[in-house]
Amino acid sequence: MLGKLLKYEIPALSRRLVPLYIGWAATAVLLGLAVGPFSSKSGFMIVLTSLMYSAVAAAVLVMAVIMIIQRYSNSLLGDEAYFNQVLPVTAAEHIASKAVSALVWVLFSMIVMALTGIIIALFSGFLFDVNIPWTEIFHTIARAGFGEWLAFLQFILLSVISITKSVLAIYTAVTVGHQAQNHTTLASIGAYIGVLVFEALAARIFMTPMQNLFTNVDSAAKLNLGLLVLTLLTLALGAVYFFLCKYFMENKLNLD
Amino acid sequence: MARIEINDLTKEFGTLTALDNVSLELEKGQIVGLLGPNGSGKTTLIKLMNGLLTPTEGTVMINGMEPGVGTKKVVAYLPDRNALPEYMTTAQLLQLYQDFFGDFNLGKAEKMLDDLGIDRKQQMKKMSKGTKEKLQLCLVMARDAEVYLLDEPIGGVDPATRDYILRTIISNYNEDAVVIISTHLITDIESVLDDVVFLKEGKIVLHKKADDIREETGESVDQLFREVFRC
Numbered sequence: 254m255l256g257k258l259l260k261y262e263i264p265a266l267s268r269r270l271v272p273l274y275i276g277w278a279a280t281a282v283l284l285g286l287a288v289g290p291f292s293s294k295s296g297f298m299i300v301l302t303s304l305m306y307s308a309v310a311a312a313v314l315v316m317a318v319i320m321i322i323q324r325y326s327n328s329l330l331g332d333e334a335y336f337n338q339v340l341p342v343t344a345a346e347h348i349a350s351k352a353v354s355a356l357v358w359v360l361f362s363m364i365v366m367a368l369t370g371i372i373i374a375l376f377s378g379f380l381f382d383v384n385i386p387w388t389e390i391f392h393t394i395a396r397a398g399f400g401e402w403l404a405f406l407q408f409i410l411l412s413v414i415s416i417t418k419s420v421l422a423i424y425t426a427v428t429v430g431h432q433a434q435n436h437t438t439l440a441s442i443g444a445y446i447g448v449l450v451f452e453a454l455a456a457r458i459f460m461t462p463m464q465n466l467f468t469n470v471d472s473a474a475k476l477n478l479g480l481l482v483l484t485l486l487t488l489a490l491g492a493v494y495f496f497l498c499k500y501f502m503e504n505k506l507n508l509d
Numbered sequence: 510m511a512r513i514e515i516n517d518l519t520k521e522f523g524t525l526t527a528l529d530n531v532s533l534e535l536e537k538g539q540i541v542g543l544l545g546p547n548g549s550g551k552t553t554l555i556k557l558m559n560g561l562l563t564p565t566e567g568t569v570m571i572n573g574m575e576p577g578v579g580t581k582k583v584v585a586y587l588p589d590r591n592a593l594p595e596y597m598t599t600a601q602l603l604q605l606y607q608d609f610f611g612d613f614n615l616g617k618a619e620k621m622l623d624d625l626g627i628d629r630k631q632q633m634k635k636m637s638k639g640t641k642e643k644l645q646l647c648l649v650m651a652r653d654a655e656v657y658l659l660d661e662p663i664g665g666v667d668p669a670t671r672d673y674i675l676r677t678i679i680s681n682y683n684e685d686a687v688v689i690i691s692t693h694l695i696t697d698i699e700s701v702l703d704d705v706v707f708l709k710e711g712k713i714v715l716h717k718k719a720d721d722i723r724e725e726t727g728e729s730v731d732q733l734f735r736e737v738f739r740c
Binding site for chain 2: 254257260261265268328332333334335336337338339340341342343434504505506507508
């Protein structure tokens with residue numbers, strides 16, 4: 254059933270997010286053209302397009318986060334929950350589908366951000382003006398040892414797990430906040446502050462003793478070990494949030 | 510085993526008791542009217558049967574199971590509001606129902622949509638309130654479910670559609686199913702009811718066969734309702 258949920262979940266957000274990304278890319282084109290070789294190099298235009306790009310970028314990223322939260326809240330705890338919560342699907346599948354969809358869109362936002370950078374470089378002519386030392390870059394990559402490659406993969410894995418954990422932390426706060434009979438948004442914000450305090454405490458309790466493990470090891474191994482510990486802690490926090498959401502949805506669901 | 514078994518069910522919202530120690534057994538093969546004025550606990554009871562609310566005390570069993578994935582496979586629910594994604598078209602909603610409900614009968618749904626003249630390409634958000642309600646009802650009644658829970662199915666539609674909806678309910682349910690209709694518009698549905706449950710301030714004040722009410726009291730269900738719930 255998870256696949257079926259994702260079939261509807263991912264497009265549900267694309268409908269609202271894709272137009273925003275297109276707008277963001279358009280402002281990147283304008284900025285690139287304003288600073289590019291064919292422009293009059295008008296200071297006003299450069300400042301205006303820079304401001305437009307920055308404002309749209311910030312707005313798109315904030316909107317993406319808001320839409321991800323709204324999607325969870327409305328479809329599992331709001332009006333659409335009266336349909337979604339009567340589907341023959343487990344609470345775990347519902348939460349997983351929302352988390353996977355959010356992860357996909359956060360990653361896609363990052364890709365769009367990188368693409369807008371490339372668009373600006375392309376339209377401004379920066380890519381053609383600057384001599385990128387490709388050979389040196391490839392040599393550096395080729396010289397990387399097992400430890401460095403492992404650290405690179407670990408970093409990607411940690412990023413993916415961290416995003417998912419952060420999304421699940423927000424979902425937990427929303428689900429717990431929904432237990433309040435009134436002022437659920439305020440209660441959710443309060444619950445999120447509680448989540449942040451819990452994370453800070455968990456990091457203090459588990460990470461402080463771990464620091465001793467990192468002495469007397471070479472730098473690559475130290476990095477690998479550090480990333481492993483961080484990944485496991487993040488994974489554990491994500492699991493705690495997932496099971497909290499699941500518990501509340503299975504045992505404390507009370508739709509208005 | 511009764512199709513639906515409710516034992517000592519209580520639901521409290523803070524200091525308000527919406528349902529107070531309700532017990533009820535409903536067998537298959539009947540249309541049950543869950544009748545009561547606004548705020549009597551009808552919607553709360555239906556939500557508890559769907560697992561949308563957690564009981565304060567007591568249990569709800571459908572086919573011997575507590576509300577969960579197992580019961581959701583056999584329960585078709587029409588909520589008292591539009592719960593379907595507004596951005597979807599009728600055709601997409603048909604696909605959605607097919608994907609999730611193994612008992613969804615596409616042919617039945619297509620026929621009902623044709624009868625009511627509902628456009629397959631129209632998005633829900635562009636439909637009138639009445640059309641949205643009709644569409645939701647078509648999708649729910651097109652399931653070959655074992656339990657139908659219909660919360661105010663005739664509340665917001667015109668009298669002609671009301672007749673069509675009632676005909677649809679009668680013609681689409683089978684003898685293995687139980688249909689529960691919650692409403693306070695008794696005159697319109699009285700003719701289709703086999704069984705009647707009166708809810709007052711969260712308590713069941715009467716549970717009888719509709720025919721028995723008419724025989725024993727010489728009154729219609731509607732007349733009895735007006736007596737019991739006189740303000």
